[in-house]
Amino acid sequence: MAYNALKGIQDILPPDIHVWQRIESVAREIFQRYGFQEIRVPIIESTDVFIRSIGETTDIVEKEMYTFQDKAGRSITMRPEGTAPAVRCYVEHHLYNLPVPQKFFYSGPMFRYERPQKGRFRQFYQIGVEAFGVSQPSIDVEVIAMLKNLLEGIGLKEVKFELNSIGCEKCRPDYKNALLKFFESKLSDFCPDCQRRYNANPLRILDCKVERCIELRKGAPAVAEHLCGDCREHFTGLVSRLDLMKIAYTLNPNLVRGLDYYTRTTFEVTTEHLGAQKAVAAGGRYDRLVEEFGGPSTPAIGFAIGMERIATLLQTQNSELRTPQPKVFIATLGKEAEIEGFKIAEDLRARGFWVEPNYAGASLKSQLRKADRIGAEIAFIIGENELKAGKIQWKNLKKGGQGEVEIKDIPAILTDDIQTSNP
Numbered sequence: 163m164a165y166n167a168l169k170g171i172q173d174i175l176p177p178d179i180h181v182w183q184r185i186e187s188v189a190r191e192i193f194q195r196y197g198f199q200e201i202r203v204p205i206i207e208s209t210d211v212f213i214r215s216i217g218e219t220t221d222i223v224e225k226e227m228y229t230f231q232d233k234a235g236r237s238i239t240m241r242p243e244g245t246a247p248a249v250r251c252y253v254e255h256h257l258y259n260l261p262v263p264q265k266f267f268y269s270g271p272m273f274r275y276e277r278p279q280k281g282r283f284r285q286f287y288q289i290g291v292e293a294f295g296v297s298q299p300s301i302d303v304e305v306i307a308m309l310k311n312l313l314e315g316i317g318l319k320e321v322k323f324e325l326n327s328i329g330c331e332k333c334r335p336d337y338k339n340a341l342l343k344f345f346e347s348k349l350s351d352f353c354p355d356c357q358r359r360y361n362a363n364p365l366r367i368l369d370c371k372v373e374r375c376i377e378l379r380k381g382a383p384a385v386a387e388h389l390c391g392d393c394r395e396h397f398t399g400l401v402s403r404l405d406l407m408k409i410a411y412t413l414n415p416n417l418v419r420g421l422d423y424y425t426r427t428t429f430e431v432t433t434e435h436l437g438a439q440k441a442v443a444a445g446g447r448y449d450r451l452v453e454e455f456g457g458p459s460t461p462a463i464g465f466a467i468g469m470e471r472i473a474t475l476l477q478t479q480n481s482e483l484r485t486p487q488p489k490v491f492i493a494t495l496g497k498e499a500e501i502e503g504f505k506i507a508e509d510l511r512a513r514g515f516w517v518e519p520n521y522a523g524a525s526l527k528s529q530l531r532k533a534d535r536i537g538a539e540i541a542f543i544i545g546e547n548e549l550k551a552g553k554i555q556w557k558n559l560k561k562g563g564q565g566e567v568e569i570k571d572i573p574a575i576l577t578d579d580i581q582t583s584n585p
């Protein structure tokens with residue numbers, strides 16, 4: 163019986179994993195510079211955590227959650243995103259008592275039962291950040307600048323920052339009414355989901371992916387025209403700071419996002435190189451969520467990047483992401499040489515080199531062929547005679563050149579001299 167991974171769920175193997183690791187390490191470094199600290203939140207939560215925050219009428223909650231009952235009959239959901247667990251954690255541990263802002267990041271798998279396609283998976287990985295406690299646009303700018311630096315640091319090119327403000331609970335009713343009025347006469351032409359959304363939350367109609375609905379909503383009122391004074395001031399503060407910092411963005415009045423918790427700022431980073439799944443990162447403000455989770459009123463903002471999409475993009479961009487290769491291969495002939503080879507390997511590994519030894523007693527020719535195939539830079543060759551003389555042969559497999567070295571001098575010569583030598 164052969165088993166395959168589930169549909170829409172994939173294994174990440176070398177060499178792809180090196181791209182992932184590079185993204186993760188650049189992210190960690192950048193986050194540290196901005197004072198974002200790591201939190202590890204669970205993969206499963208009470209289902210309510212997601213319904214309350216993401217919203218009952220969203221696609222995620224309506225159709226995409228992996229929800230099950232545990233043995234005690236509790237409803238459990240595998241996290242479809244990281245903001246709700248982060249807020250649950252923030253409130254549960256009273257982190258609002260710490261000095262503001264509190265800035266966190268997390269990474270790991272998320273689960274959504276979506277139709278799998280290029281760039282869309284049922285288990286996918288995000289790296290996300292959340293900053294709590296600042297209502298001023300200064301932190302919006304910081305978070306957006308950090309995302310930009312992260313994407314640039316990874317080497318991502320040709321991405322677009324789309325930006326919008328979707329207002330707050332004060333201006334939302336006015337905007338909803340404008341939408342209801344606009345959609346009223348053509349409601350019966352919309353998909354059944356949108357017809358339901360009309361009553362439940364008309365903003366969701368702006369997020370529907372059905373072609374017909376996209377066509378029908380053209381010309382719908384833009385939220386920017388319905389912002390209250392405070393939201394308008396916040397948004398103006400944000401764009402003017404972005405302009406001053408020369409951070410490029412495109413205003414997109416339809417960017418309402420697929421999750422209900424957002425207030426004011428929303429943003430998405432998009433690319434034209436991934437087909438239908440354009441968003442490589444997305445985020446926004448959610449100034450009411452901490453309170454809804456039982457904490458004190460606390461403004462907050464964050465984003466998450468989609469690892470699969472960014473990794474694919476990097477690979478298609480053909481950026482100079484090299485698969486790391488072993489530095490040293492140790493070829494040995496005979497039992498004693500094999501043991502000496504393992505000793506040398508251990509010594510070099512302790513000094514930080516990647517060393518591959520010979521495991522299987524093959525001929526020298528086939529060992530050197532293997533060294534070549536795995537991309538080793540230097541091969542050391544140890545035979546009985548070399549052992550007696552306390553010396554071993556070296557061969558630079560990338561640049562040519564070979565010679566002899568005393569065993570005690572191996573670490574010293576694993577520096578530039580033998581790598582650049584070409585006798």
Ligand code: HAM
Nearest residue numbers: 243245282283286441442443444445446464465466468
């Ligand atoms: P989101 O837009 O749902 O936002 O997801 C963020 C990113 O995750 C997307 O831009 C995309 O790159 C990636 N992504 C989403 N779904 C899939 C999928 N099925 N397959 C592959 N990649 C996917 C959030 O999740 C919010 N929690 C972001 C946030 C943090 N907002 C504030 N703080």
